[in-house]
């Protein structure tokens with residue numbers, strides 16, 4: 001007699017579960033995880049992470065980025081405070097004890113009443129692929145030694161693991177994000193950084209001392225692996241009220257990128273190949289309309305991507321095109337209107353952006369049919385379109401974006417207002433495993449994940465395979 005009601009109950013539970021998952025499939029998921037509300041504050045100047053290395057004129061703020069188009073060169077950058085010292089890098093491969101030298105250059109810049117240290121940039125070229133190198137900067141008693149590993153040669157089935165960090169800043173939360181990236185059991189080999197580095201511009205007169213502290217804070221990772229830089233709005237440092245009218249001045253002096261190797265005419269948009277990935281970096285804060293240098297470059301760039309050589313086509317930009325938070329809402333819209341048809345035509349696999357201080361992943365959708373008069377202005381499912389991921393959740397001082405547009409748009413697959421980082425783990429030319437890790441979990445926990453199927457080689461709908 002008891003079994004009938006319980007059967008009905010079980011049936012109801014199943015119906016409800018089916019309904020529930022149907023809702024999740026159609027409308028996307030807003031995570032129920034609610035982060036403990038606490039203020040995001042910058043680490044004070046005397047924090048351990050900002051410590052100046054000991055010794056007279058010791059090189060500090062050491063950082064690496066790719067130095068050519070294919071991954072056989074590295075740009076090593078660092079700052080000396082007392083005098084220029086040497087711009088030479090001494091390096092040797094793990095397999096050979098023969099020490100080589102590469103000569104760089106240094107520059108300084110002034111910003112209002114701040115004068116930078118001596119900022120050195122040295123490109124080491126003709127490296128072997130897939131090789132560990134040691135390198136030394138500085139002279140005599142203040143030499144500092146680091147190492148990096150070059151990527152495998154460019155090719156279609158080369159596995160490679162990228163980390164993803166955006167809008168990092170230098171708060172206690174930023175330090176947690178960096179630590180979680182370091183401690184993630186899946187080791188990122190290079191970071192795709194989607195813009196907004198130091199947030200020095202939040203300080204009076206854009207206190208550029210906070211660019212130096214950021215350089216010292218991040219050194220523990222970026223001196224050992226390249227970070228691929230994207231310019232965000234906090235890199236603009238446009239402050240006419242204090243006489244600073246040259247946009248991107250501190251960023252351009254401190255963070256060099258190999259833009260000439262992709263025939264770009266400015267460091268804000270460029271491309272690199274790395275293992276099986278082709279990475280295009282765009283600038284949300286440089287002109288991108290028709291006839292502009294960035295437009296012309298991208299128009300010529302996309303047809304050059306050879307998916308037989310680099311199956312994975314990844315785009316980085318700062319301001320997201322698809323963002324269902326009530327922050328920076330539609331700021332990426334004008335660039336989307338310009339470039340989205342190309343992204344669909346060339347089957348971009350994934351677009352990573354930052355800017356919004358939260359996390360969001362979209363379905364594969366496009367919104368390119370609209371022509372002013374036809375009324376077709378709703379994003380539609382599109383298997384040639386990229387997945388758009390907003391990963392502006394590095395933890396900067398401005399805090400989290402937690403106000404979302406309701407209801408969640410159908411294009412939005414997952415969204416959550418937490419700090420974290422992600423890993424894009426390319427397995428071969430058809431499969432890549434993506435995971436997002438929130439700072440409040442243990443290092444290995446995946447709060448969101450998805451198997452990416454390559455759009456060129458395996459353009460199968462993954463949304464059923466995603467969680």
Ligand SMILES: *[C@@H]1O[C@H](CO)[C@@H](O)[C@H](O)[C@H]1NC(C)=O
Nearest residue numbers: 112113114115204205207209
């Ligand atoms: C720059 O100016 C600000 C505001 O007047 C002042 O607080 C700061 O000490 C000055 N910094 C330097 C390096 O002179």
Ligand SMILES: *[C@@H]1O[C@H](CO)[C@@H](O)[C@H](O)[C@H]1NC(C)=O
Nearest residue numbers: 043047048049172175176179
């Ligand atoms: C930053 O994180 C590192 C590594 O977890 C830790 O050793 C350090 O004490 C932290 N510093 C601050 C200021 O939170």
Ligand SMILES: *[C@@H]1O[C@H](CO)[C@@H](O)[C@H](O)[C@H]1NC(C)=O
Nearest residue numbers: 069260261262263264301304
């Ligand atoms: C850049 O332009 C030169 C000259 O037109 C060409 O030889 C080279 O292949 C181009 N490089 C890239 C990466 O497109």
Ligand SMILES: *[C@@H]1O[C@H](CO)[C@@H](O)[C@H](O)[C@H]1NC(C)=O
Nearest residue numbers: 155156305306307308309310
């Ligand atoms: C594309 O790359 C493949 C593999 O490296 C190569 O065989 C082919 O010639 C390239 N195609 C073009 C048009 O360069």
Ligand SMILES: *[C@@H]1O[C@H](CO)[C@@H](O)[C@H](O)[C@H]1NC(C)=O
Nearest residue numbers: 325326327329402403404405
């Ligand atoms: C969330 O954003 C909406 C739209 O901008 C605004 O009307 C609303 O007041 C915000 N809610 C909160 C709690 O800030």
Ligand SMILES: *[C@@H]1O[C@H](CO)[C@@H](O)[C@H](O)[C@H]1NC(C)=O
Nearest residue numbers: 426427428429430431432433
């Ligand atoms: C590519 O990687 C996926 C995931 O590891 C695997 O299932 C698949 O068999 C691989 N494809 C090839 C051709 O090895």
Ligand SMILES: [Fe+2]
Nearest residue numbers: 196232233355
């Ligand atoms: Fe931003």
